[in-house]
Amino acid sequence: MFSSLDWYKQMSDFNTIVFRLSDSFLLNIQLFGLTLLFSLPLGLLIAFCSMSKIKPLALLSKTFVWVIRGTPLMLQVIIIFFAPGLLNWGPLWGSGASARFTAATVAFIINYACYFSEIYRGGIQGVPKGQTEAAQVLGMTRPQIFFKVTLLQVIKRILPAMSNEVITLVKDTSLARIISIKEIIMMAQEYTAKGLIWPLFSTGIYFLVFVGVLTVLFNALEKKLDYFKV
Amino acid sequence: MKTLEVKELRKSFGHTLVLDGINFSLDQGRALAIIGSSGSGKTTLLRCLNFLEQPDEGSIYVEGQKIFDAKDRDKLSEADIREKRLNFGLVFQSFHLFPQYTVMKNVTLARELLQKEAGKVKGVQKLAGNIEEEAKELIAQMGLTGKENAYPHQLSGGQQQRVAIARALALKPKILCFDEPTSALDPELTGEVLRVVRGLVEKKTTMIIVTHEIAFARDVADHVIFMDEGVIVEEGSPGEVISNPQKERTKQFLTRFSNGT
Numbered sequence: 001m002f003s004s005l006d007w008y009k010q011m012s013d014f015n016t017i018v019f020r021l022s023d024s025f026l027l028n029i030q031l032f033g034l035t036l037l038f039s040l041p042l043g044l045l046i047a048f049c050s051m052s053k054i055k056p057l058a059l060l061s062k063t064f065v066w067v068i069r070g071t072p073l074m075l076q077v078i079i080i081f082f083a084p085g086l087l088n089w090g091p092l093w094g095s096g097a098s099a100r101f102t103a104a105t106v107a108f109i110i111n112y113a114c115y116f117s118e119i120y121r122g123g124i125q126g127v128p129k130g131q132t133e134a135a136q137v138l139g140m141t142r143p144q145i146f147f148k149v150t151l152l153q154v155i156k157r158i159l160p161a162m163s164n165e166v167i168t169l170v171k172d173t174s175l176a177r178i179i180s181i182k183e184i185i186m187m188a189q190e191y192t193a194k195g196l197i198w199p200l201f202s203t204g205i206y207f208l209v210f211v212g213v214l215t216v217l218f219n220a221l222e223k224k225l226d227y228f229k230v
Numbered sequence: 231m232k233t234l235e236v237k238e239l240r241k242s243f244g245h246t247l248v249l250d251g252i253n254f255s256l257d258q259g260r261a262l263a264i265i266g267s268s269g270s271g272k273t274t275l276l277r278c279l280n281f282l283e284q285p286d287e288g289s290i291y292v293e294g295q296k297i298f299d300a301k302d303r304d305k306l307s308e309a310d311i312r313e314k315r316l317n318f319g320l321v322f323q324s325f326h327l328f329p330q331y332t333v334m335k336n337v338t339l340a341r342e343l344l345q346k347e348a349g350k351v352k353g354v355q356k357l358a359g360n361i362e363e364e365a366k367e368l369i370a371q372m373g374l375t376g377k378e379n380a381y382p383h384q385l386s387g388g389q390q391q392r393v394a395i396a397r398a399l400a401l402k403p404k405i406l407c408f409d410e411p412t413s414a415l416d417p418e419l420t421g422e423v424l425r426v427v428r429g430l431v432e433k434k435t436t437m438i439i440v441t442h443e444i445a446f447a448r449d450v451a452d453h454v455i456f457m458d459e460g461v462i463v464e465e466g467s468p469g470e471v472i473s474n475p476q477k478e479r480t481k482q483f484l485t486r487f488s489n490g491t
């Protein structure tokens with residue numbers, strides 16, 4: 001254990017602060033990456049369930065989406081982290097820091113999958129019926145129609161909404177601190193507690209740069225799909 | 231043997247009876263024109279032939295083989311439907327080209343997909359001939375040489391509709407259906423589309439043309455059907471139905487049309 005003064009000496013020179021902030025921002029990036037990786041396909045699955053001809057499945061799926069979108073992500077993170085313990089399921093998420101991170105990641109994936117599912121649904125339903133019918137008449141199967149005709153049109157249609165959502169996700173990753181995940185803002189608050197405010201303010205720069213990179217990527221993607229009109 | 235026979239076709243949407251016992255047949259190499267006012271069921275008839283709607287009653291025969299019988303309609307699997315609808319081609323009023331593909335790809339896509347499955351999937355046969363070469367020929371036949379690499383949004387409506395015709399022809403359907411192919415076009419663009427349809431008539435393509443172009447129907451069709459409120463009111467040669475109609479409803483329709491309404 002450090003005394004307060006020791007801590008200050010050890011931890012508050014500029015390089016150390018930058019190093020510790022950067023290191024903790026890697027957690028934000030990890031959470032971001034894992035969330036995207038799993039919620040993008042899961043969202044599609046939920047979208048298909050919501051559009052299913054099997055009425056109970058569609059209703060279940062829509063209700064689920066409504067609950068998830070209708071409650072704060074922060075609360076979902078807490079519930080998912082504590083639920084296994086409260087329900088006596090044993091240490092479902094493992095233990096320690098990795099358990100907290102796993103629980104947060106699961107909560108983020110579910111939450112974002114629900115948001116993405118609604119964007120997908122809008123995109124899929126926005127493709128004119130004539131496209132599907134033209135493809136059907138040409139003897140294409142349902143999977144062929146989805147992958148060869150509909151999908152790219154859907155991607156082009158939803159890109160602006162997806163870009164918004166993905167940028168929101170970057171900033172949402174800091175909510176993980178509610179279960180003591182030492183992401184960048186939580187790390188910076190350690191300094192705030194010791195009376196040093198600039199590290200907290202400077203976390204904004206990390207988010208800004210990361211969002212900037214994503215914005216450039218999304219713009220490039222939109223440009224790439226500029227060759228056709230929907 | 232008739233290329234197409236339609237027997238007692240009935241179709242309702244909810245309580246609206248849209249087709250009320252349609253019977254007709256079509257010989258190989260003949261062009262049938264269907265005329266009739268808006269809402270008379272023409273589109274629904276073509277959609278039934280292409281399995282986009284399932285009739286409630288009646289049957290459809292192609293080259294003597296029963297391909298649809300409403301009695302068995304619940305037994306039809308998606309694969310059956312797919313195999314059977316390939317007897318027909320359909321050109322829509324508003325083209326429905328695939329926007330992300332070039333003219334060439336729009337024409338070749340479906341056939342390439344079928345080719346890949348030929349032999350593996352029941353009922354899917356390989357069409358003879360080279361896909362690319364035939365597509366180029368079709369594009370040339372449509373007067374679109376040089377547009378192979380254009381995207382649909384870069385084309386006029388008339389050009390898009392001609393691509394849609396080439397796309398339908400690429401699968402060599404036994405019967406090609408047109409649903410008012412010129413009515414989404416500016417008047418100055420209808421001529422180019424009607425010209426290629428006329429070219430197909432001259433090549434003895436078996437066709438059903440739903441159209442509001444009465445003069446065109448009189449010129450090119452071998453047979454004309456006048457539909458009203460889901461029934462065939464009158465049919466015969468263009469000379470009979472269009473130039474010398476017998477039924478009051480046909481006369482009224484044609485008078486309204488020649489008055490430009």
Ligand SMILES: Nc1ncnc2c1ncn2[C@@H]1O[C@H](COP(=O)(O)OP(=O)(O)O)[C@@H](O)[C@H]1O
Binds near residue numbers: 273
């Ligand atoms: N999917 C549908 N659901 C309900 N009614 C329909 C549907 N399709 C067509 N109809 C009705 O069927 C009638 C015939 O329509 P349609 O076949 O499009 O006629 P046409 O092509 O001769 O103008 C119209 O009254 C139309 O409103």
Ligand SMILES: [Mg+2]
Binds near residue numbers: 272274409410
């Ligand atoms: Mg119509």
